[in-house]
Amino acid sequence: MIEQLATMAPGPLHWLVLTALLFAIGTYGILTRRNAVGVLMAVELALNSGALNFVVFNRYVAPAGVDGQIMSIFVIAVAAAEVVVGMAIFVVLFRHRQTVDVTRMNRIRD
Amino acid sequence: MEYELGFALRNAWLILAIPFLSFLLVGLLVRPLSEKAAGIIATLAVFASAAFAYAMAAEFLTLGAATGWKTFVPWSFEWLRFQERMAVHIGVLVDPISILLLVVVTTVSSLVHLYSLGYMHGEAGFGRYFTFLNLFTFSMLGLVTAPNLLQMFVCWELVGASSFCLIGFYFDRPSAVAASKKAFIVTRFADLGFLLGILILGYFGYQVAGEVGGTRQAFDFLFLTDPVVMGKLNAIGAGILGIPVLTLALCLVYMGGAGKSAMFPLHVWLPDAMEGPTPVSALIHAATMVVAGVYLVARLFPLFATSGDALLVVGYIGAFTALFAAVIACTQDDIKRVLAYSTLSQLGYMMFALGVASVEHPLGYTASMFHLFTHAFFKALLFLGAGSVIHAVHSNEIWRMGGLRRKMPVTHLTFAIATLAIAGIWPFAGFFSKDEVLAAALGSGHYGIFGIGLLVAGITAFYMSRIYFAAFWGGARTEGASHAHESPVIMLIPLVVLAVLSVVAGFFPIGEFVRFGAGHGAPHGINPAIAAAGTFAGVLGIGLAWAIYGSGGTARAEALARAFGGAYTVVRRKFYVDELYLFVTHKIIVRFVAAPIAWFDRAIVDGGVNLSAKGGRLFGFALGSLQTGQVQAYGSWFAGGAVLLVLVLWGLQ
């Protein structure tokens, strides 16, 4: 499959593989990072893979419109807001518990 | 009915209604207000029933000669309808034996009511006593007049229950409570047989009723004893174990009768039932309820005669019980217990009289009813006399009495008459009926049973004279006996009436109308040979008792007891039947059936339920441990699950 991609002219498939890889890396980061900031960065990756997808589909499926670009700008805006909120929570958490290790944020279980 | 019925027969329902209404009235309304009034009203009601029963009997006797003693049901109404052809009618059946029993029951019952007014005077629960006595009278009359098996069974159970209440009348006495329980449970066990017999007869009766057609009801006696129906029932053939269905059903029904009439081995309850007040013993456990078993067999006699085998069972068990109980009676010290064993023995007499009867030799049927009739009077008299003595001496032990003949002349005289009557001495009632029973046994060729009958007649005379001499002759042996005085008049009247009846009842020509089969039932005259043999046995028994106990001392008796040694002890302990029962019921049933079931229920069945609950909890804990609270772990599970799902779906395609 990689050979196939390498020999083909650049097209939507290449872009989709790229975004899928990005999303997988992001998901992996979300599931494995112990530092909350790291998790947040991984989320950022996954979000950006989504945003890139929008642009790709806009380009290849409906090149006349700009819907995909607009959506990706939305995604970027929302991601920024999310980082702000997330970081604020982490700061508060850190003040309380002197750590931002997500594996220790399980007190609701008990 | 082409014949005009008289007032009493047209209003036959009154015979049941009077005591029932009086029971309700006395039990619910009068008793809480006045105990004394309760007793008087109850007694009056039973006297009214007696008068009514006599009226019925008189009308039936005048009617009977014209109709050939036909059986008919002057009044009935549908009480319980199981399904078509299976309805139960409460009603009054009139035929010679039901009329006979009606007269006996109401006579004895009214005399016992009267006697009780004196005997129970001042007892706590005076009103309660009369309520139950009325209930008993109602149930017994219902039993006697039952036109079908189910009414018989209903009243059968009701007499059992009222007997239970009366045996346990002194309910703060543990022995009375135990005795009442025992009586109820033993007879209940026997009734199980009756019930099964009803189920079988009901089922096959239902089938036959379908074949015969019409609107006949399977439980009706008139239906079951119809020759066509009996033929069909008899033709059904083998049930289980090769026993014909009819024989099986009748043996089961007889089991009920044997329980109520205390035949061996179901006799154990009757001697203990003497814990009840003495008039109760006289009424229920001597004259009326215990003959219900005999009456049941007599009522179904045509069926029994069709299936000869069942009748043989009745005969042999009866004969054995007659002998067995008579032997035990010789060794008991409690006057009421001696009388109880004597009742057993006499019931055995009635039973084997039925057992030896057959279509060819129907005399036993008449003899049995005749003996039932005379026995009711002299046995009730014996019990009431014993009650009078106990009332005076305050003890049941014959060795604590003695010399009462001067202090209680009326009681003494009547007791002596009853003793002679039961011993079968001419001209007292027992002579005639016993003679007829023996003649029936001999005439039908049952020589073994005849021999037993003769032997029992001798033993009966012996043990009855034994208690008579011990109680009335010699000198007073205790303080109580020396201070004894005659009972009040209200108690003596019934004694005198019964004494008269014990003398004259034998001359009553019962054979004229109580007979089985046409033509064969010619009234039986006195057979000199049998009468001589019977009288000889009686006189011998009395003489022997005089020789041993006539002096009033116990020395000779004790010497005799020592001479018999082990055998005496075995008899005195009633052949250890009670102990055997106790062993089986307490040790085996409670310990090896009931207790293990209770354990099984708690440990295994309920344990299973609790185990499943525990399993559920463990499963819950196991799942709970996956609940780490780590979003990342959940995410991993989610991602892994999603991948797995994709793979599965892919694989499916």
Next chain:
Amino acid sequence: MGLLSWLILLPFLTALAIVFTPGTRKSLIKWIALAGTGTHLLLTAFTTWRYWTLAAPDMAEMRTARVMKLYLVERLPWFDSLGIQYFLGIDGISMAMVILTSIIIFTGVLASWKVEERAKEFFALLLLLVTGVFGVFLSFDLFLFLMFYEVAVLPMYLLIGVWGTGPKEYSAMKLTLMLLLGSALLIVGFLGLYSVSGLQTFDLTRLAEVSFPAGFQKWAFPAIFIGFGVLGALYPFHTWSPDGHASAPTAVSMLHAGVLMKLGGYGALRVAVYLLPEGAKDWGLFFMALTTINILYGAFGAITQKDLKYFTAYSSVSHCGFVLFGVAALNLMGMKGAVLQMFSHGVMTGLFFALIGMVYGRTHTRMIPEMGGLGKVMPWLAVCFYVGGLASLGLPGLSGFVAESHVFLGGFFGNPWGSMVAMRTLTVVATLSVVVTAVYVLRGLGRVFMGPVTDPHFHELKDATLTERISTGVLVATLAAVGLMPWLLIDLIEASIMPIVNRLHS
């Protein structure tokens, strides 16, 4: 609003009235409860009269009918898209059960006169419970039926858990879970009926027009029968009953053993046998065998019990066995006996639990060996107890005999779909219970009431109060009325049982 809706609504409104009464005014609360249930009793009498005038002309025609006939029907669409209706109706069997329930709740309120702790909540929940019970007996839409059923079960949990005695949380939990297990089976069965019929309806009368495929009946019948059987103390699903009854407060035991357990037999007859006759034919003998175990096992189990409530609970297991035994006999006498036994046992066991509550309230013990001679100090209670005991051992003249004789005859007559020998043998084995019952009843009652007074404190105890006398007196009178005049009840129910029997034979 029809008559039947009022029958259901009246206890609910009474419960509401109690909820809005201040909790401190306890005697007012009790009077409201009594007034509500008393009015209900009158309303039930009126309904019986209405029913009788409507149904009497149809009696002859019902002998051959194959479809049951309902009266005073009320029908409103509820979830139309799913075919769920608010569908009430009444026939002889329901009528008998409504009368029973009405009597039990009335006497139950009287028997609870001494409840002081959180009386408001107690009576409100009790009346809510009974609302559910009436709903169950009157609804002929299976969905509505289940809904009312849950309305009846859940207050039970609270009533036992809060007002009970002994290991009450455990018992309440066990009872609720096991009953819900039963209703889970019922839901499966009902959904099966719903989908297999292809009618998109829970309407019992319409489902009865369908003949379900034999393969479906073969599994649906046992599911529904056992589902109801759990409630009717079918062996081996009966163990909630001794614990539950032992822990429950008096009125709850009365209602539960007296009425709710009857739902088992009621449903088995009305839903399982009526709708699935082929399944019934396949499984009849199996359930006869199982219920024979019930009958004897309960009776033997009762012999060694020390606690009066366990004693009564095991006797209930035995008596409820008669109900299901009669149903499983699949003939007219058996089923009639089953319904009669439901009524008879309901009254009898209601009486028992009422009396146990009264005795316990005085002696503060329920252990049989610790009592003795109580008949001397409380004759009224003793007499009532003995009447109940004699009814339970099937003494003629009281209701138990009428029911048991029907059941025995039904079992012995058997049906054409099973081995006759097996059915007769089972019946003969079952009849043994009449002796065993006599043994445990007389043993137990003799120990408690007869003999000398064992504890000097007992001498100070008082006999029944007026409310207690009314409560037990009504129950005793009912036992005697049915026993002496059985036709009253038989005429009521017979015509409604015929269609079930006729359907089996077609």
